[in-house]
Amino acid sequence: MDRVAVAVVGAGQAGLSAGYHLQRRGLDFVMFDAESGPGGAWRHRWESLRMETVNGIFDLPGFPRPPQNPEEPSRTAVPQYFADYERALGLPILRPVRVRQVQREGSGFRISTDRGDWSAEAIINATGTWDNPVRPHYPGRFGGRQLHTRDYVSADEFAGQRVAVVGGGISAIQLLEEISRNAETFWYTRREPVFREDGFEPEVAGRETIAKVVADVEAGRPTGSVVSYTGLIWTPYALAARDRGALHRRPMFTALEPEGVREADGSFTPVDTVLWATGFKASLSHLDPLGLRTPEGGIRLIGTQVADEPRVHLIGFGPSQSTVGANRAGRAAVGALARALVSR
Template sequence: MGSRPGPPGVDPERPLDVVVIGAGQSGLAVAYYLRRAGFAPHRDVVVLDANERPGGAWQHLWPSMRLFSPPSFSSLPGWMMPAADTDYPPATHVVDYLARYEQRYDLPVLHGHPVTSVTRADDDLSGLLLVSTAGAADHPASSWHARTVVSATGTWGRPFVPRYPGIESFAGRQWHSADYRGPEPYAGRRVVIVGGGNTAAQLLAEISLVAETTWVTLRPPKFLPDDVDGRVLFDVATARRRALDAGERDPGGVAGLGDVVMVESVRDARDRRVLEAEAMFERITPTGIEWGDGSSQEADVILWCTGFRPDLPHLAPLGLRRDGTHPATTGTQAIDEPRLHLVGYGDWTGPASATLIGVGRTAREAVREIATDLARPGITPR
C-alpha cells in the first residue's frame, strides 16, 4: 500500500475513513466537524497539507494585507478569533489563529505533505480512493487509502493571468498579485495594475505612493460606501442564503453592493485621486499597453490582480465532469464521484465558503453527508 507516517501504534495498512487535502481555513473547519462527529484523529481521519507550517494561504499574503472585518466576524467554528490591536487585523493575526486552532482541537494535520493525485483504487465505485503525496523536506512520498476524500486546497496555488495579444512580447516585468510582498520593487517605475477588485485597489493604493501607476479594469469599479465592511457583507450573504433556502425570491447578494471595500488605505488613495480606472487595453506591446483607439501607455511592470482558479490538479486522474471552470457538484459532493467532496472554493461549493466565517456552515453540511454515507454518528447539534 505504500508507507505513510503516523503516530505510534497506528496500522499504516488500515484504510482511513476520511483524508482531507489542505489545512487552510476550509480543511481545518472540516477536520473540526469530523472530530465532533466522532471520527478519531489519525485512526479515522488525517489532514494532508503542502505547507511546512500552519496558516494556509494566509502565510503567503503581503504583510500589509488586512481583514475587512473584526475578528468576531472572521472566525472558524468552535472558537472565536482572539481580539487584535485593531478592528481589522493583519494576515499574520490570521496565521497565528489558524496555528492555534490546529493545536486547540488537536487536529490530525500533517504539514509538508503535498498531494499529487487522487485515484480510484479499483473499479469498485463503493471501494477506496488512493491519495498520493510527493516527498517534501524530511517527509518521504506516501500513499493513503480512504473511503472518502475532502479536497480543501483553495485557489492560492493557481494564479490566473488572462491571455492578451502581445503578452509574450512585453520587455518589462509581469507579476501576479500572488507575488506581491510590498511596494519596494515597484519604486520609481511605471506600473500598470490590472483588475477591478479589492486586491487591485489595495495594491494600487500602496504602489501609487512610490511609482507612476495606471489602473485598468474590464468594467468601471464599484466602490462600497465607507461604512460597509465585512460585517455588512456577511449579513447580506446570510440573508440571501436564508431566502433561497426558504424558496423565496433571490434578493441579490453582495455583488449588488459593490466590488471594493473602502479600507483606510483605499480611502487615502481616493483622496489622492488615484482610484481613477481606465478601460481595459486591447493589446500589450514590447514597451507597454495599447487601447483600441490607438492610444498607448508606456510601462515597466504589469501587475495582474486577476484572481485565481481552483487548485485541483490532484483530481485530474479522476476525470471529473466539468461545470464551466470547475468540477460539477451537488452541494460539495462531486456528481460522478460521490466519495469526493470539495469545500471552500467559492459559492459553487457553498455560499461564502471561501471566507473564514462562511466556510463553517459548508464544512458542517459536508461532514453530515460524509457521516451518513459512512454510517457514522451524526454531528452533535450546536
C-alpha cells in the same frame, strides 16, 4: 499504503473546520497540507495587509480567537492562531505534503502524494485558490517586471516607477491605492467597474451573494469573483484611491511591448511593471482524474457534496469561500460523510 476513512486535502480555515468535526465524531482521518507550516494562504499575504483591513476572519470551531492588535500583519496573526488551534486539537496533519492526484480504486480512492500513496473511503477537498492564480495572456513581450497578486510584498519596491495594475476586484483596488502613494499608476479592467451607490448591508448582501453562488454551483456553472456578484463597495481604501486620482480606469490594453503597453485606442503607455491583480480559481487539478467537471467547466454540488460523486465534498469552494462559510461547510461535509460511512 496507509488507509483511512476520510482524507482532507488542505489545512486552511475550511480544512481545519473539517478536522475539528471529524475528530469530534471519532472518524479515522488524515489531513494533507502543502504548506511548510500552519496558516494556509494567509502565510503569503502582503506585508501591509493588517488585521483591521482584512475582510473578516471568523473564529475556528471551538476555539475563540484571542484579542488581536488591529495593526498586526495578517500574515503573522492568522498563522499563529491556526498554529495554536492545531496544537490544542492535536490534528493529524501531514506537511509539507502535496497531493498530486486522486483516482478511484475499488470502493474508495487512491491518493498519490509526493510522500507516498494513501487509500481513503471519502475525500474532503479544502485546497482553496492560492495555488491557482489567474494570469491572462496578452500578445507581445514585455521587458519590465510582471508579477501576480500572490507575488506582491510591499509598495516600497515600486517607488518612483510607472505601474500598470490590472484587475477590477477588491485586491486590485487595495493594491492600487497602496502603490499609488509613491508610484505613478495606471488602472486597467476588462469591464467598467461598478461601485454600489446604495446602502450596503453586509448581512443582506451576504445572503444575496450566497444565493447567487449556490445557484451557479447547483447548475454546474463556474463561479465568478466576489465582486462579480456584489459589485464594488466604497471602502476607505477605495475612497482614498479615488481622492488621490488613482481610480481613473482605462480599458484593457491590447498588447505588451518591450517598454510598456499598447492602449485600446492605439496609443502607447510606457510602464516599468505590470501587476496582475486578476484573481484566482479553485485549485482542483489533482481531482481531474475523477472527471467531476460539467461541460460548462464547473463542478455541480448538492450542498458540499459533488452531485456525481457523493464520496467527494468540496469545502471552501463556491458559496463556502468566506471564513464563516468554510466553518459551516466543514461541519456539513463531515455530517454527510459520517452518515454515509455508518450506513455502509
